[in-house]
Amino acid sequence: MNIKIILFFFIVFSNFSCKEKNTKECCKSDSMSEKSIKESISGESIFNLDSRWVKQTKDSMSLNDLSEKITVAAMVFTHCESACPRIIADIQRIEKAFTKEELQKIQFLLISMDPVRDTPERFIEFSKNHQLNDNWICISSDNNATMEIANVLNVRIKPLSNGGFDHSNTIFLFDNNGNIVFQQNGLAQEPTEMIKQITSLIKNKN
Numbered sequence: 001m002n003i004k005i006i007l008f009f010f011i012v013f014s015n016f017s018c019k020e021k022n023t024k025e026c027c028k029s030d031s032m033s034e035k036s037i038k039e040s041i042s043g044e045s046i047f048n049l050d051s052r053w054v055k056q057t058k059d060s061m062s063l064n065d066l067s068e069k070i071t072v073a074a075m076v077f078t079h080c081e082s083a084c085p086r087i088i089a090d091i092q093r094i095e096k097a098f099t100k101e102e103l104q105k106i107q108f109l110l111i112s113m114d115p116v117r118d119t120p121e122r123f124i125e126f127s128k129n130h131q132l133n134d135n136w137i138c139i140s141s142d143n144n145a146t147m148e149i150a151n152v153l154n155v156r157i158k159p160l161s162n163g164g165f166d167h168s169n170t171i172f173l174f175d176n177n178g179n180i181v182f183q184q185n186g187l188a189q190e191p192t193e194m195i196k197q198i199t200s201l202i203k204n205k206n
Contacts, residue, residue, distance in 0.1 A: 044152050047178030051145035056123035056138045063149075063178065066137075069107040070201045071174040072194075075155045075167065077114035078126040083169050086187045088130055091171060095135075097195045103135060105202050111149060112140035113157050113165055153180070173197055176205070 047064040054060055072091060076084040091108055098106065112118035123138035132138075140146075150157050158166040171184040173194060182197040 043179075045178035046149060046152060046174065049145070049148060049152065051141055051148060053139040053141045053145070054120060056120050056127060058120045061139065066107065066109065066174070067176050067178065069105055070176065070198060070205070071107050071109050071172075072198070073109035073111060073172045073174060074170065075111045075113050075150060075153065075157070077112055077165060078118050078122055079114065080164065083167070083187060085130070087169055087171065088132075090184070090188065090191065094171075094191045094194055094198070097191070098198070102199075102202055105205060106135070106198065108132075108136045110136065110138045111146075112138070113146055113150065113155075113167060115140045115142055115146055117163075173201075175201055 047067065049063055052060055052062060072094060074087050074091060076087055078084075088110070095103070095106075095108060118138075118140045123140075126132075127136065127138065147157070153170070153172060155168045155170060156166075157168075160166060169185070169187050171194065172180055173182040173184075175181050181201065182194060184191060184194045
């Protein structure tokens with residue numbers, strides 16, 4: 001009798017512990033602590049990369065051509081139907097926080113992780129579908145350049161059998177020297193800190 005009682009309480013306690021553990025595991029947030037964000041930011045300027053890129057206008061460019069403005073950027077692919085549209089919506093939310101005058105000092109950059117399919121023609125179609133204005137630049141290059149910048153930005157990209165990608169969901173803020181000033185990790189994050197950092201760069205630029 002005593003043994004049965006002991007076993008009963010042991011099973012109940014074990015089940016409770018597992019449920020608590022599983023809840024913690026499945027409820028992990030996409031957000032990162034300020035310390036984690038700082039540790040994950042690369043100290044290398046993207047302007048040090050000598051790769052060539054093609055814009056949606058079919059014009060060729062290098063990354064240091066971005067130096068005239070503050071840059072808000074993300075790595076995406078246009079055939080993505082889940083995370084990438086949400087990343088773009090998050091950037092558009094940031095865009096709406098600034099006046100027309102302030103937006104003259106900011107540019108929005110989408111870096112393709114799918115250089116085979118993301119052609120200038122595809123970019124134009126994609127821009128229309130997502131109502132991207134002339135302040136948005138969409139660029140692609142070859143696979144080597146794509147993986148090089150992904151490594152610098154610490155963006156994880158994993159090709160899938162269906163042609164898509166598993167990837168990090170990160171929005172980057174670059175200053176006029178191509179250095180990462182801030183990064184927003186995860187989808188649908190509150191952009192307060194990103195907006196604050198952009199505002200600070202605009203004031204320093206004046």
